[in-house]
Amino acid sequence: MSLIDLTLAQARAGLRAKTFSARDLTAAHLEAITALNPTLNAFITVTPEIALAEAEAADRALAAGTAGPLAGIPLAIKDLFCTEGVRTTAASLMLETFVPPYESTVTAKLRDAGAVFVGKTNLDEFAMGSSNLTSAYGAVTNPWRRAGDDTPLVPGGSSGGSAAAVAARLALGATGTDTGGSIRQPASFCGIVGMKPSYGRCSRYGIIAFASSLDQAGPMARTVEDCAILLGAMAGFDPKDSTSADIPVPDFQAACTRGVKGLRIGVPREYAAPGMPDEIAALWHLGRDILRAAGAEIIDISLPHTEYALPTYYIVAPAEASSNLARYDGVRFGRREDGADLIEMYERTRAKGFGDEVKRRILIGTYVLSAGYYDAYYLRAQKVRSLILGDFTTAFARCDAILTPTAPSAAFAQGEKMDDPIKMYLNDIYTVPASLAGLPAMSVPVGQSQEGLPLGLQMIGRPFDEETVFAVAAEIERAAGFSARPAIRAGVSA
Amino acid sequence: MPLDPATVRRIAHLARMHIEDDDIPRLQTELNGILGWVEQLGAVNVEGVKPLTGAADMALRMRDDAVTDGDIAEKILANAPERAGDYFVVPKVVE
Numbered sequence: 001m002s003l004i005d006l007t008l009a010q011a012r013a014g015l016r017a018k019t020f021s022a023r024d025l026t027a028a029h030l031e032a033i034t035a036l037n038p039t040l041n042a043f044i045t046v047t048p049e050i051a052l053a054e055a056e057a058a059d060r061a062l063a064a065g066t067a068g069p070l071a072g073i074p075l076a077i078k079d080l081f082c083t084e085g086v087r088t089t090a091a092s093l094m095l096e097t098f099v100p101p102y103e104s105t106v107t108a109k110l111r112d113a114g115a116v117f118v119g120k121t122n123l124d125e126f127a128m129g130s131s132n133l134t135s136a137y138g139a140v141t142n143p144w145r146r147a148g149d150d151t152p153l154v155p156g157g158s159s160g161g162s163a164a165a166v167a168a169r170l171a172l173g174a175t176g177t178d179t180g181g182s183i184r185q186p187a188s189f190c191g192i193v194g195m196k197p198s199y200g201r202c203s204r205y206g207i208i209a210f211a212s213s214l215d216q217a218g219p220m221a222r223t224v225e226d227c228a229i230l231l232g233a234m235a236g237f238d239p240k241d242s243t244s245a246d247i248p249v250p251d252f253q254a255a256c257t258r259g260v261k262g263l264r265i266g267v268p269r270e271y272a273a274p275g276m277p278d279e280i281a282a283l284w285h286l287g288r289d290i291l292r293a294a295g296a297e298i299i300d301i302s303l304p305h306t307e308y309a310l311p312t313y314y315i316v317a318p319a320e321a322s323s324n325l326a327r328y329d330g331v332r333f334g335r336r337e338d339g340a341d342l343i344e345m346y347e348r349t350r351a352k353g354f355g356d357e358v359k360r361r362i363l364i365g366t367y368v369l370s371a372g373y374y375d376a377y378y379l380r381a382q383k384v385r386s387l388i389l390g391d392f393t394t395a396f397a398r399c400d401a402i403l404t405p406t407a408p409s410a411a412f413a414q415g416e417k418m419d420d421p422i423k424m425y426l427n428d429i430y431t432v433p434a435s436l437a438g439l440p441a442m443s444v445p446v447g448q449s450q451e452g453l454p455l456g457l458q459m460i461g462r463p464f465d466e467e468t469v470f471a472v473a474a475e476i477e478r479a480a481g482f483s484a485r486p487a488i489r490a491g492v493s494a
Numbered sequence: 495m496p497l498d499p500a501t502v503r504r505i506a507h508l509a510r511m512h513i514e515d516d517d518i519p520r521l522q523t524e525l526n527g528i529l530g531w532v533e534q535l536g537a538v539n540v541e542g543v544k545p546l547t548g549a550a551d552m553a554l555r556m557r558d559d560a561v562t563d564g565d566i567a568e569k570i571l572a573n574a575p576e577r578a579g580d581y582f583v584v585p586k587v588v589e
Contacts, residue, residue: 101569200552213548242554311532322509329510331582333573342585347512359511363521364528366509367497377532382545384538389546421524422531438548 003028004169004490008073008226011172015062015072022062022072026055026116029074032490033118033170036143039488042155042164044079044137045087046119054116061114070233071114076171078162079120080127081107081217082206086117090208091125091135094334094353104206105238106175106217113233118171122161125355126325127182127210130427132160133414134357142190142411143168143486147452153411156186156427162220163190169490173221173230177207179214180313181407181431184443184458187220188406191445191454191486193473194220195227198464199438200245202231203238211320212243214313214435224444224474228252231466247464255467256474261295263472266399270306271430280405280455283447287403287457290479291472299399303391308384309433314425315368315381316436321358322365328353360421389437392460401472402460404430406443410453430458440466444473445482454484496526 003025006014014020030048037043051074058072082088082100089095107117124134131154132140140160142153144167155164159176163186166174176183178196187194195218202217209215219230232252238244267288272281288298330336330349337352339345354362368377395402408429417423434441440463443456457476461469497505499518502525506513513521567580576583 098573101566101572199548239555239557243548243552245552246555305538308535308538311535314528315532315535326510330575331584332570334575336575339585342587343510344512345585346510347507350510351512354511360521360524360528362509362511363502363505363525367505367525367529370505370508379545380535380538380540381532382547383540383543384535386543386546387538387540420527422527 002491004032006172007223008172008221008229009223011073022055022058022116023052025072026051026074026118029118029171036168036170036488036490040141040143040164040168041138042121042140042161042168042170043076043119044089044091044122044161047086047117050086051116051118058114058116068112068114069229070110072116073114073173074116074118074171075110076119076121076162076165076174077107077117078123078159078175078177080123080177080208081175082208083107083117083120086120088120088208089137090127091123091137092353092355092358093136094328096335098334100206102206105203105240106207106234109236110233115233121165121174124158124160125358126208126321127158127177127179128321128357128361129157130181130185130424132157134355136355139414140164143488144191144411144453145487149451151413154189154414156189156407156411158182159220160186163187163192163194166190166192166220166222167486168488173219173226175217175234176220177215177217178435179211179317180435181428183218183220184431184441184456185407185427187443188445188454188456189411191482191484192220192222193224193227193442193444193477194218195231195442195466195469196435196440197231197235197466198245198440200243201235201440201464201466203241203244205238205240209324211317212324213320214317224470224477225253225256227442228256228470245464250467252466252470255470258467258471259294260291260472260475263296263401263468264399265291265296265298265472266301266395266402267298268301268303268306268395268402268404270303271404277409279449280408283455283457284403284405286480287446287476290476291403294475294479301395301399301402303395303433305384305387305391306433309388309436310425310429312381312384312388313432313436314364315377316385318361318365319369319378320365322362322369325358325362385436388433392437392439396462401468403472404458404460406430406456406458410449410451410455434460439463440469442469442473444477446476446480447482448484454482497522497529
């Protein structure tokens with residue numbers, strides 16, 4: 001088997017058995033990036049020299065017996081994680097020349113574990129989007145194609161570059177961030193696995209902030225076990241993040257083999273809204289059948305405020321974004337446009353540095369926080385958010401995990417759904433509720449659409465019970481046996 | 495209540511975002527579309543509900559009141575669009 005087709009777990013075993021070197025493994029992935037990145041645009045910045053140096057260091061550590069758990073594993077890093085000395089753009093012109101003088105906690109942990117970073121992946125600007133079409137560095141192309149149709153499709157977003165890179169075999173795994181679905185929806189669109197852990201599980205220190213009460217880092221990889229291995233290295237208490245949870249990190253990899261016997265799996269009736277496409281409904285049924293056959297009990301649950309989750313999110317997230325993005329003022333770092341006075345300098349810098357979607361969200365956020373409108377919009381949204389969390393708390397008294405589709409459709413074409421921002425927002429209809437409630441949630445590829453595109457199911461767990469989520473995800477992965485591969489991938493001539 | 499052009503301009507100023515006159519009709523339509531859509535939250539009974547400010551049910555931690563960092567002026571200024579010595583430079587504020 002070619003080095004780029006290995007799972008992360010297989011690569012780790014091969015490195016330890018000295019079947020191949022970390023240098024060879026990294027070189028194979030760098031070669032794949034050189035061949036395919038011009039087509040996919042999954043990376044904004046590729047760092048071959050750094051990667052090869054890190055790989056050689058991993059080889060030395062492996063030889064000396066001092067290797068960390070991810071020694072020599074090539075990973076792609078979403079360009080929202082600050083990496084010391086390596087340009088970090090958030091896919092915005094605002095940060096086109098920004099070189100962080102410090103490292104995010106999550107990437108520092110991955111480096112400490114021995115991982116090799118091949119580059120920084122593309123995303124929607126400041127992680128605001130579900131298609132990767134808002135990147136200032138050009139759209140990412142999904143490695144998948146509809147059967148018999150060459151139309152370029154979106155990879156989802158915002159972690160679309162990470163998802164495309166992993167699907168096309170340009171890296172063994174990647175980091176993503178998820179505010180309303182930005183790990184899970186692109187994972188579903190690209191036929192890979194993506195896990196958003198509980199809020200507080202991974203440190204947010206050094207991750208460029210979008211909506212601080214929602215942002216959470218997580219792993220993306222081609223198997224559930226690979227995600228479990230990565231999360232084990234990414235997670236953990238960090239005093240530098242005031243919302244980091246000071247609780248032990250369990251053995252996520254071990255949880256993957258627990259099985260689901262005796263678990264109660266909730267199926268929320270409100271998610272079966274009219275208009276759910278037949279193939280999504282059929283996929284959801286398949287997931288239930290798999291879990292029932294494996295010994296789980298499927299129960300009907302109600303999450304009555306589901307329909308209000310998206311409008312709540314589109315008040316809370318822009319409000320927090322407008323506050324977080326106030327720091328981009330042309331003074332201390334990032335882009336500056338000249339102006340006659342300080343105010344004009346701010347206004348011209350922000351007008352030039354931000355793209356349309358970011359501006360839209362800043363304006364909405366500014367409005368809902370402004371005097372006279374705060375109570376009607378922001379305070380009300382926070383109360384509805386409370387009710388949404390309450391729905392989950394009630395449901396989890398009766399079930400151990402919740403099963404839903406990840407997204408309402410397969411990947412769509414670049415240019416579709418662009419006429420109306422709300423149409424784009426509806427992509428996150430199934431992922432946003434768990435984000436608002438801070439719950440761990442994961443997408444696993446289960447089947448294909450009639451057009452041959454991957455479709456994922458989502459499993460949601462109790463706060464800090466990622467282990468049950470991994471157990472359910474691994475069971476579905478085993479039984480579904482999803483083995484389809486994208487049209488554009490390394491090792492196949494495009 | 496739909497936003498009028500003057501309100502769009504006022505929000506843009508609050509957000510310190512320059513907008514061209516030509517952009518106002520488009521922004522007005524887009525913002526009104528989004529605000530009209532989120533209006534549906536008005537139908538939810540939130541009587542007596544406590545607002546949820548964050549996803550995590552946790553209290554903020556206290557830490558020792560001690561200096562833990564510093565002496566990194568060069569790092570802090572490394573990305574400055576304009577600097578003079580150890581200072582950020584901005585357009586003249588006081589006449």
